[in-house]
Amino acid sequence: MASLHDRLLVIDGLIFHSDGDPRWLREGNISAVNLTIRSPIDDFEQTFDAFAAWRRRTADPASGWHLVLTGADIDAAKAAGKVGLIMGWQDTKMLGDRAERLECFHRLGLRVVQLTYNEACPVGDGCLETRNAGLSNFGYEVVAELNRLGIAIDLSHCGEQVCLDAAAATKVPILLTHANAKAVTARVRNKSDAAIRAVANTGGLVGASIHGFMNWDGNPANPPTLDLFLRHLRHIVDLVGIDHVSFGTDMAALASESAADSILQMSFSRYGGATADYIRAFGNTLAKRYPDELNNPRLMHRKTDALLAAGYSESDVEKIMGRNLRRVLGEIWGAGAA
Known part of the structure; x- marks a missing residue:
């Protein structure tokens, strides 16, 4: 008899x-992922090329990927034994000051957008900005x-x-795809109880993460563990x-861990204030950013x-492993313009 995990719909946020x-991903029975298709520091041409590359890849029946544009596409990916590709961004820099660009990117397949990365952008402030300004006027336009x-x-x-601000402004559910509770571990990437409640009050979801940056208690003798994630x-x-x-x-999904080396180095050199203490304690390798029990998607x-x-x-x-996210993404995508 198949294990519960083998029977689950698993969606990594x-x-x-x-x-x-x-x-x-397939070895871990992961049926769909919100994949950051471009680095937060990529320029406009690199962003466009990422869409082109992933659309071409998913059009190849032998690729193992299925392009997700609707909730039904997630179900189709699972039924076909493929990985559903939800194309996402972790910033809005590519918009410049023109929210109308979003419709073009949506037509290319963009389905999840993080409003800011760690720093400020025209939409508002990221989590490393000490001033903690809220949404700009342009930010409200982008949310709408x-x-x-x-x-x-x-x-x-x-x-x-x-x-x-975004939770108060949105008309549909909103997401924290990968963030933990500041009340448990006061890391800069974690969220206050007020922010968590605000997201839930929209009908949205909080995606708890195993990432060490968000689970570590600051003691070099205590590497991240699944027990800390469970807290x-x-x-x-x-x-x-x-x-x-x-x-x-x-996490990353790769043929070789070395394929992520440049991104790991970027996060250390560009965002040292959020990462340096962790990297000093455990090193700057992909595997060590996660609990030893679960440092690869195939171990899901x-x-x-x-x-x-x-x-x-x-x-x-x-619900935790995928059903909640399937439901809410379906609600959000179904609420949009045809």
Whole structure:
């Protein structure tokens, strides 16, 4: 008899990079991912090329990928034994000051947009900006346009006030695809209880993450573990309920770990204030950014096992691992303009 994990619909709310090889994901029974198709520091031409490359890849029946434009495409990817590609961004720099560009990107397949990365942009402030300014006037325009088009809004790297402003402004559910609870571990990327509640109050989801940057307690003798992740998850579930929880690993899906080296170095050199202490403690390799028990997508069954061992029911595990995200993404995408 197949294990529970083998039967699940598994959707990872954030994969930060892929070289196009889906094997790690398929080995982990992951049916769809919100994939960051371009680096937050890529220019306009690189962004356009990323769309072109991924659309060509998903058009190849032998690629192992299925392009996701609707909720039904996630179901189709699982049925075909492929990985559903949800094309996403982790910033809005490519808009410049023109929200109307979003419709063009939507037609290319863009389905999830994080409003800011770590720093400020025309939309508002990221989580590393000490001033904590909220949405700009342009930011409100972007939120409205994302709602109109049915593109999911992600707040994971946004500053506190941007999270609160966007949650108050949105007309559809909103997401934290990969962020944990600041009340459990006061890391810069984690979110306050107020921000978590604000997201849930939109009908949205909080994607708890196994990433070490968000789980580590600051003690070099205590590397990140699945137990630390479960503490964050329990806090979020207790705060907003099981129907408002998903997960985002913030992992990479690659043929070789070395394919992510340039991005790892960028995060260290450009955002040292958020990463340097962790990297000094554990090194700057892909595997060490995650718990040793689950440092590769192919090991995803271990998270399912850990949830069951922690006392979550099979129904709760189904929701956390993908059913909640499938439901909410369907609501968001279905609300958009045809």
